[in-house]
Amino acid sequence: MPHFDSSIFDLAPIPMWLEDFSEVKLQFDQWRADGVEDLVSFLQEDIQRVVASTHKIKIIKVNQKTLEVFEAKDQDHLCENLSKIFKEDMLGTHIFELAALWEGKNEFSSTGVNYTLSGKRLDVQLRASVLPGFEQDLARVLITTEDITTYQDAQRLEAKNRILAESMFNYSPASLWVEDFSRIKRRLDQIRQLGIEDFRTFLDVHPDFVQQCTEDIILLDVNQATLTLFKAPDKPTLFKNLNKVFMQEMHNTFREQLIELWKGNIHHQREAVNYALDGSIRNVLLQFTVFPGYEHDWGMVQVALTDITARKKAENYLEYLGKHDVLTKLYNRSFYTEEINRLERSFIRPVSCIFLDMNGLKQTNDELGHDIGDGLLRRVGAVLNQVILNTPYTASRVGGDEFVILMPSADEVATLSVLQTIQELFNIDNQYYSSQPISISIGHATSQPNESIEALLKRADNDMYIKKKNHYAALN
Incomplete structure (x- = not known):
């Protein structure tokens, strides 16, 4: 077995397969003679062509780790049960592995799904290399199938959590705004470095500072409840008309927010008055929070607005009735x-x-x-x-x-x-x-x-x- 170190193969900590693809190479030659140019499309037309190709692959040797991972007694036991290991899950992936060999690549990799002989699912990272000297007939191809199930499970969990988080954001009944306050953080840090201690008095003397800070806010995203609350048909329309949403009443609210942030209160709430795009009033309970991990720069904050217009009307009416x-x-x-x-x-x-x-x-x-x-x-x-x-x-x-x-x-x-x-x-x-x-x-x-x-x-x-x-x- 030239160019191949058997001891490394046997002792490798990941499953390794030495396989003979020479009959697959002969099949490639026949297909080329028949005029096939796009192998992927050709195989996808009839999945049985892929099945036939897998049957032409001969397993020459596997290492001990392969037997352990796939729960086989020995190589014969493994080979007799390949149909249990390589189920239809792998056929789609195998098309692109065959395509790599068809294109003359001596190395390729992919991720796929295998199964142990007891039926346990394994996510695997497959890597293949045509051994030197066998580039023409593909008679020796070394394949590793590293078990990446734990990694893939983590990936799937992360994707599931991301979808859950996105769903919670998009379908929350409260109006949610994701914003970047990092410029405001820098602006507050700058005036603190100037020795300013009484921030409220500073704002009294420099009322334009509040307006400057409002212009520093970068709006990143809003959810559907926000569009509904403010009667906006879509996000671009809302973003272009924020001046109609946040009118003069909001200036004092934002001023108080800045004072809270100056004090270090990165989680706070207060009532505010906004307006829908049709001009109707929106009394809201504003809840501000800096996302975990962004405390150092306020690069991502969430503003949650709960519509309390009906409650305020009821309160005002009760106050009216009292007088x-x-x-x-x-x-x-x-x-x-x-x-x-x-x-x-x-x-x-x-x-x-x-x-x-x-x-x-x-x-x-x-x-x-x-x-x-x-x-x-x-x-x-x-x-x-x-x-x-x-x-x-x-x-x-x-x-x-x-x-x-x-x-x-x-x-x-x-x-x-x-x-x-x-x-x-x-x-x-x-x-x-x-x-x-x-x-x-x-x-x-x-x-x-x-x-x-x-x-x-x-x-x-x-x-x-x-x-x-x-x-x-x-x-x-």
Whole structure:
């Protein structure tokens, strides 16, 4: 066996096969004579041609490691069970091994699947070399089949985990952004080296620094939930319109984020306001994190945005309900109480107030029903809301048919002007609803020097009571 060291072969730590491909070479010669040029296509047309070629390969010798790996007693036992070792899994790979020999290559390698005689799957790295002196007839080809199952299992696990991670990213119900903050990291490091310690004051003095940092962000990727949340048809459209998503409200949020990063908080969260591409508002809970392994440069960070728009609307509505009367849309008695306490504590003077009380509401409810009465109350609310529009004044429903307008900094002249507006608006409203006119008794007062808010309110209430008494006296 010239040019072959049998002792190295027998002691090699990986499976080695010495094989005779001379009959395969003769088959190649016949195919060439028949006009075959593209061997790969030729073999793929009929897989039985590949099977026939494998049967022409003769195994001359295998080493001890081959017998161990493939669980064979001896070489005869191995050769008698080659069909168990080389199943159809290998045929596709074998096509390209044959093609390498067809092209005159004396060395080639590939990965494939073999099986032990007990049926255990083996991922193998196959390497083949035509021994020197046998290049023309391929009578001696040395083949190694290194078991790389552990490596391939790791590769498959890595691929599975990558697909899982990509799926979790793409199909997450939260909006996910992957960004590069490395330029921001360098910028913060530079000003720290300049001796800056009070970063918040630095930002107060240099507000343009925040804008510079926003321009340093490199957006790497977003998931489908992001496109859905911001009503973008695709990623390029979203990327080109980020100025519509992050408007002025986001400037202060990002400023606070920079302060968190300056403090070393690379995982933080806060509420923010963004906008969809159609202009609709998006209240979000922003959760920022620097990915593990990127703590040194912030080269990859994730921003997760959870849509809390519905929650914020509910919170705002609950807050509204806490301060407003649902029927009239005016402030309620709770707000009114807080407001008079605030005015009592403040130095704002003068303060004026107007008390209003509907005449005959109980009779309307009794004779025509509460639905009609509620309609009258809604009309009063609409008029009073119109009166205080674009003013610092407040109008509250403080009882069933009682209303109060509080007017900080309003003197007697301003109060009389408001009273005139109230009368005019009710006249217009009653003309429109002529079948159900609203009758109101109105009292007013303007604070006197050193007078308490409580005393002021009592004077206005008394004035309204006198007007109401006169109204009913006139009816009788």
